[in-house]
Each structure stands twice: as C-alpha cells, then as structure tokens.
Amino acid sequence: MLKRRLAPWLYSTPLFIIIVAVILFPIAYTLYISFTNMNVYHWFEFETIGLENYKKALLMLDSGFLPAVLRTILWTAVNIVLQVIIAFFLALGLNSPGLKARTFYKTMLMFPWAMPAYVSILLWRMGMFNTEFGFLNKLLEMLGFSGINYLSNSTNAFISCVVVNLWQALPFMLIMMDSALQSIDKSYYESALLDGAGFWKRHLNLTLPAIRPIMAAPILMTTFLTFKQFDIVYLLTMQRGGVTGANINTVLTYVYDKAFITNNYGYSSAASILVFVLIIILSSLSRSTLKQEGV
Amino acid sequence: MKKYLSLILAALMVLALLTGCANTPAESADPEPSSTATIAEPPESAEPVEPAEPVEIVIWHENNETIAGTIQEQLSDIPGVTVKLERKEQMSDALKMVGNDPEAAPDMYLFAHDKIGVYAAMGILAPITEFVSADAFADIMPMAVDATTYKGEQYSIPIYFETLLFMYNKALMDAPPATTDELLELMKSGTTADSYVFVEQHSTSYNSAPWIQGFGGYILNSDAAPGLGTQEFQDALAYHKQFIQYQPSDGEYNTVTTLFTEGKAASTIGGPWLVPDLNAAGLDLGISAMPTLPNGEPLKPFSGVQGIQVLKHAAADKPDAVKAVLEGLLRPEVGIALANIANSAPVNLKAYDDPDVAANEMIMVMRDIAANVVPMPNIPEMDVMWTVTDNLLAAVNKNGEDIKTTCEAAQAEALEQIAAMQ
Numbered sequence: 001m002l003k004r005r006l007a008p009w010l011y012s013t014p015l016f017i018i019i020v021a022v023i024l025f026p027i028a029y030t031l032y033i034s035f036t037n038m039n040v041y042h043w044f045e046f047e048t049i050g051l052e053n054y055k056k057a058l059l060m061l062d063s064g065f066l067p068a069v070l071r072t073i074l075w076t077a078v079n080i081v082l083q084v085i086i087a088f089f090l091a092l093g094l095n096s097p098g099l100k101a102r103t104f105y106k107t108m109l110m111f112p113w114a115m116p117a118y119v120s121i122l123l124w125r126m127g128m129f130n131t132e133f134g135f136l137n138k139l140l141e142m143l144g145f146s147g148i149n150y151l152s153n154s155t156n157a158f159i160s161c162v163v164v165n166l167w168q169a170l171p172f173m174l175i176m177m178d179s180a181l182q183s184i185d186k187s188y189y190e191s192a193l194l195d196g197a198g199f200w201k202r203h204l205n206l207t208l209p210a211i212r213p214i215m216a217a218p219i220l221m222t223t224f225l226t227f228k229q230f231d232i233v234y235l236l237t238m239q240r241g242g243v244t245g246a247n248i249n250t251v252l253t254y255v256y257d258k259a260f261i262t263n264n265y266g267y268s269s270a271a272s273i274l275v276f277v278l279i280i281i282l283s284s285l286s287r288s289t290l291k292q293e294g295v
Numbered sequence: 296m297k298k299y300l301s302l303i304l305a306a307l308m309v310l311a312l313l314t315g316c317a318n319t320p321a322e323s324a325d326p327e328p329s330s331t332a333t334i335a336e337p338p339e340s341a342e343p344v345e346p347a348e349p350v351e352i353v354i355w356h357e358n359n360e361t362i363a364g365t366i367q368e369q370l371s372d373i374p375g376v377t378v379k380l381e382r383k384e385q386m387s388d389a390l391k392m393v394g395n396d397p398e399a400a401p402d403m404y405l406f407a408h409d410k411i412g413v414y415a416a417m418g419i420l421a422p423i424t425e426f427v428s429a430d431a432f433a434d435i436m437p438m439a440v441d442a443t444t445y446k447g448e449q450y451s452i453p454i455y456f457e458t459l460l461f462m463y464n465k466a467l468m469d470a471p472p473a474t475t476d477e478l479l480e481l482m483k484s485g486t487t488a489d490s491y492v493f494v495e496q497h498s499t500s501y502n503s504a505p506w507i508q509g510f511g512g513y514i515l516n517s518d519a520a521p522g523l524g525t526q527e528f529q530d531a532l533a534y535h536k537q538f539i540q541y542q543p544s545d546g547e548y549n550t551v552t553t554l555f556t557e558g559k560a561a562s563t564i565g566g567p568w569l570v571p572d573l574n575a576a577g578l579d580l581g582i583s584a585m586p587t588l589p590n591g592e593p594l595k596p597f598s599g600v601q602g603i604q605v606l607k608h609a610a611a612d613k614p615d616a617v618k619a620v621l622e623g624l625l626r627p628e629v630g631i632a633l634a635n636i637a638n639s640a641p642v643n644l645k646a647y648d649d650p651d652v653a654a655n656e657m658i659m660v661m662r663d664i665a666a667n668v669v670p671m672p673n674i675p676e677m678d679v680m681w682t683v684t685d686n687l688l689a690a691v692n693k694n695g696e697d698i699k700t701t702c703e704a705a706q707a708e709a710l711e712q713i714a715a716m717q
Binding site: 040131 | 395
C-alpha cells in the first residue's frame with residue numbers, strides 16, 4: 001500500500017529536481033537578491049536591506065512606465081489578433097481539398113521558426129529595414145519613391161516590430177491552427193454544404209466553435225510570449241550602438257533600460273520581481289477566464 | 296520491468312544534468328599552493344633537485360588572435376613563468392561572475408581601461424604599484440597612465456591604445472579638410488543621392504564624443520557628474536546636427552563602414568580596427584589629423600587604452616610570477632611587435648624610435664592625435680552613461696527632438712541612474 005502511494009512521488013522526483021533547479025531556484029534566488037544591496041560597490045559582500053530596492057523600483061514606475069504598460073497591451077493585442085486571423089486563413093488554404101505540394105508549403109511556412117531569433121532579427125534590420133541597402137527601400141527606389149526610415153519613428157518602428165514578430169511567431173500558430181482544423185470531422189462540412197451554407201457561414205458557425213477549445217491554450221501561451229517579448233523591440237530599436245530614436249518601450253525593455261544597466265543587481269532583481277508579479281496576475285486572470293469558458 | 300527501466304533512465308537523466316555542475320580537471324584548483332617560493336629561493340640542500348615547475352599565468356582576452364599571440368610570444372622568455380593567453384567570450388560578464396574565484400578566474404586579463412573602475416569597486420583588481428614602481432612608467436604616454444589610474448591607484452600596464460581617426464579615400468578626396476567648416480562645405484556641394492562626402496556613426500556616444508569634447512563639453516567628468524545638460528554639450532549637438540543632414544539617417548556601423556569600403560563615401564571617422572579590411576578592399580586610404588572646429592580646437596575623440604590588469608587572487612598567490620610578467624610587458628619590444636604585426640599604436644614612447652614603427656603612417660598619426668584624445672572615463676558610473684547618451688543622441692539626431700529639452704531630460708535621467716547604482 002505504502003509502496004503504491006510512494007511510487008508516483010518516486011517517479012516524479014527527477015522532474016521535481018529539474019523544476020527546482022531550473023525554475024524555482026532562480027526565482028527564489030532573485031527574490032533573495034532583491035532584498036540585498038548587491039551592486040558594483042557591494043558585489044561579493046552584500047547584505048540585506050529590507051524593502052529599499054522595492055521602494056526604488058516603485059519610483060521607477062514613473063511617467064514612462066504607464067505608457068510602456070499600455071504599449072505592451074497594444075503590442076500583445078495587435079500581434080495576437082493578426083496572428084490568429086492570418087494563421088486561420090493560411091491553415092484553411094493549406095487544408096483546402098485538392099491542394100498540391102501541401103507539405104512543401106507547410107515546410108516553407110515553418111522556416112522562420114527554425115531560424116535563431118537573434119539572427120533573423122538582425123537580418124531583418126540590415127537586410128530589410130536598412131535605409132541605404134535594405135530590400136524595402138531598394139524596392140521603393142525602383143518604383144520611383146523615396147526611401148523610408150523604418151525604425152527611427154515610433155509608429156514606423158512599432159509596425160516594423162509587429163511584422164518581424166509575425167514572421168517569427170506565425171509558424172507556431174499555423175501548426176496549431178492546422179492541427180485544429182484537421183481534427184474537425186469532414187462530414188459536418190458535407191452536411192453544411194447540403195444545407196446550403198456558404199464559406200463564411202460554414203467557418204463562422206462550424207469551424208470557429210469547433211477549434212475554439214483546441215486553440216485556447218496555444219493562443220494563451222502565445223499571448224504570454226508576446227507580452228514578455230524583449231528581443232525584437234530591443235534588437236531592432238535599442239541595441240547598444242544602434243539606438244534608432246524610436247520610443248516603443250514595452251514593460252520589459254523599459255525595466256531593462258531603467259534598472260539593468262545600473263549594475264545594481266538588488267535593484268534589478270526587485271524590478272524583475274515586480275514584473276513577475278504583474279505577469280502572474282495576468283496569468284491568473286486568463287486562467288480563470290479559460291475555466292469559465294470550460295477549457 | 297518497464298518500471299525499473301524508467302527509474303534507471305530517470306536517474307541517469309538527473310545524473311547527466313548534475314554532471315555539468317562538476318569541476319572539469321582543467322578548472323580544478325592547482326594542486327600546488329604556489330610555486331613562487333621555489334622560483335625565488337633556490338633550495339639550500341646540496342642534494343640535486345628536480346627543476347621547479349614553471350608558474351602558469353593565465354591571461355584572458357577578448358581580442359583578435361594576432362594581438363594575443365604576439366603578446367604571448369613576447370612573454371615567452373620570462374624565466375620560471377609560462378604565460379598563456381586564453382580567449383574568453385563575454386569576458387567582462389565572466390569576470391563579474393568569477394573574478395574572486397581563484398579556481399575559475401584567470402590571473403590577469405587584457406582589456407580596455409574603461410572597466411577598471413567597475414572591477415576595482417567590485418574588489419577583484421589588485422593595484423599594480425605593488426609590483427612595479429612609478430618610475431617604470433616614465434616612457435609611457437601620460438594619457439595612458441591617466442586612463443589606467445582609478446582613485447589614485449595604477450591598475451594596469453598599458454600596452455597600446457585605440458582612438459578614432461579621420462580616414463579618407465584618396466581616389467575621391469584630394470586632401471583631407473583642415474577644418475570642420477571646410478568639411479561641411481564639401482558635404483553641401485558634393486553629397487548626392489547615392490554618394491556621400493562624409494559618413495560617421497553620428498548618434499552613438501563614442502562617435503559623437505569628438506564633437507562634444509572638441510566644444511569643451513563632456514559626457515561624464517572625473518567627479519562622476521554627467522555633463523549632458525551643459526551649454527557646451529548642447530552647442531556641440533547643434534553644430535554637429537548640421538553635418539548629419541548630409542549623411543545616412545541611420546548612422547549605423549554596418550551602413551557607414553559599407554559605404555566607405557565600397558567607395559560610396561569619400562571620408563569617415565573610424566577606428567584603426569577598420570584598416571585591415573579597408574586595405575584588403577583595395578581602398579587608397581589616407582589617414583589624417585582631426586579637422587578643427589570653429590573654436591580652433593580639433594575634434595577630440597575618446598581613447599581606449601588596452602592593458603593588462605591583475606586579479607587580486609593572483610597578486611596574493613603568485614606575486615613573483617605576476618611581477619615578472621608585468622615587467623616583461625613594460626618593455627618597448629612588446630609595443631614594437633604589436634605595431635609591426637598587428638598595426639596597434641604603442642603607449643610606450645620608446646617604441647616609436649623603431650624605424651618600422653616610425654614608417655607606419657597610421658600609427659604615427661595616432662601618436663600625434665594622442666595629445667588631443669580624452670581617455671574614456673574609467674569610473675563605474677560611465678556604464679549607465681553610454682545608454683542614456685545614446686538615447687539622447689538618437690532622439691535629437693534621428694527623431695528631430697529639441698536639443699535643450701532633450702538634453703535636460705537626459706541629464707536628469709543620468710543623475711537618476713547614477714543614484715540607482717548605489
């Protein structure tokens with residue numbers, strides 16, 4: 001009996017050890033550091049200073065922080081809406097009967113996912129958006145228009161970052177959408193066709209309700225990944241030596257710019273914990289929404 | 296059976312994971328506490344003894360292999376010491392993590408002087424005056440000695456320095472402009488849709504510094520006070536902005552370098568690290584002194600002094616070997632070899648007596664420019680200034696924001712960030 005009760009714990013132990021080592025320990029250590037004065041001047045001999053770093057980190061949440069939060073919400077919403085819509089129609093196209101070279105298209109559409117993010121972002125920056133040599137400005141010049149600075153103006157830079165994020169994130173959404181579509185019994189569509197349902201009616205009343213429970217989890221996951229997106233905004237507009245002048249700070253880039261460059265690990269840790277709490281709150285809200293939806 | 300198999304596999308997975316935490320033999324502590332005593336004092340016993348093992352001094356670097364190899368070669372004749380230069384990626388971060396750990400840290404490292412303050416404040420650096428007297432620096436450029444001094448202590452043996460140079464393509468520009476006004480006139484008349492008279496990384500702190508410092512401004516002074524709000528700083532930005540309208544708006548390293556290398560820009564301001572590629576591209580390269588500003592002062596770029604710094608644990612554990620290596624680095628031959636092999640400008644003035652060094656156009660221009668360069672601040676507060684100043688420059692030069700308002704906001708931000716370091 002005891003053996004039976006212990007067995008599941010025993011099997012789970014390796015995984016628990018990994019979770020503690022890889023996830024819980026860094027969080028706990030960051031929390032500990034956030035209560036210390038670990039900085040350049042107290043690098044190895046730091047001591048606890050109570051909530052001082054949190055007071056300082058809350059002061060950082062100045063006039064620039066709220067716009068960064070709102071921008072992050074806008075960034076997340078725009079990206080998710082575009083990803084879901086584009087992935088939906090691409091997946092419909094990939095599942096259309098009689099499509100030839102389906103596997104080839106799928107492989108090509110997966111390609112951006114296979115590229116390391118850092119490389120693809122810098123390729124976009126130099127290869128596409130560069131004002132002198134970028135493909136987009138070369139194309140505009142060929143068509144007789146003058147070039148555009150894609151990254152120096154905040155609106156242009158925001159759109160450019162959305163494009164790069166779409167390019168990178170779409171494959172995942174597409175795979176999920178494709179799998180969800182394939183799980184729908186084809187006989188439903190046959191019945192709908194017999195009943196005279198057109199394209200929009202079939203997909204609005206049949207496809208969308210059918211894929212909703214399947215897509216809820218990937219969309220939620222992508223929402224968090226998009227919310228805490230850092231590298232695209234940072235590498236396209238804020239990289240050291242390549243600051244473009246656009247101000248499209250998200251919560252993470254804002255905190256990085258304010259706290260992490262100070263070499264004050266206590267202060268940076270406190271800022272990280274605050275962002276962590278913010279994400280946990282959002283996560284809890286989303287989970288309760290999903291529960292209400294029965295997913 | 297399956298149950299046991301999965302248990303064994305799970306245990307193996309955990310073991311494999313934890314194996315990564317173990318020390319590799321190379322990283323493990325030196326079994327000999329220190330063999331320096333053996334080198335310094337011959338054994339009293341008349342019995343024949345095995346010759347002492349040479350003490351190994353490991354020097355981390357993030358430089359190119361030519362420079363590292365040359366330094367290693369120059370230090371290969373020190374008796375009783377084996378010097379090994381090891382390339383370490385992300386060295387400055389690695390030093391922060393393991394700088395006080397004798398098992399993981401190197402004994403010394405080769406790096407630009409601007410991080411000296413950070414590491415000294417962290418407590419991982421040893422002043423080198425414990426090993427070398429002040430007289431030993433008599434032949435070193437005063438600029439290099441100042442650059443490597445932090446809070447009155449000398450922390451580095453400076454070896455060579457880097458700074459920005461005015462470079463021009465002789466096929467496109469007959470002679471370099473003597474003044475910046477002359478350069479501006481050339482830019483106004485000669486810039487076309489697909490060719491430029493002058494290009495530079497106009498919106499980075501390092502590359503804007505020559506203009507700011509030429510105007511008498513500064514990014515951060517030695518008292519850790521930011522100078523972004525000063526009148527001189529604002530005047531420099533306003534004057535410099537006139538030049539930016541005739542340059543590519545992004546002003547990025549890749550854009551600027553490609554335009555100059557491909558002959559689409561007649562001149563640029565860039566570092567000596569560009570020269571090998573420019574020569575390889577077959578460019579008829581000219582290097583000249585910096586043009587002078589309307590106030591009669593030349594553009595005054597930052598200098599970065601590359602030198603060897605000693606970690607505290609090595610100073611305590613291997614004092615004799617450290618002293619021998621530092622003395623070896625002070626020989627002018629090190630600078631001569633680096634100048635001839637790697638085209639680096641020595642800080643040892645005696646090195647310039649060498650006929651080959653004296654015949655090197657770029658190095659001689661750098662020696663002349665050395666009188667007007669400003670060493671990058673080496674105090675820890677400079678770490679936050681790069682980002683704040685880059686943001687300010689991009690806002691003014693690329694986004695057209697008001698100079699006065701933006702400078703004042705950046706000054707406030709800099710003060711806030713410096714306070715946040717504590």
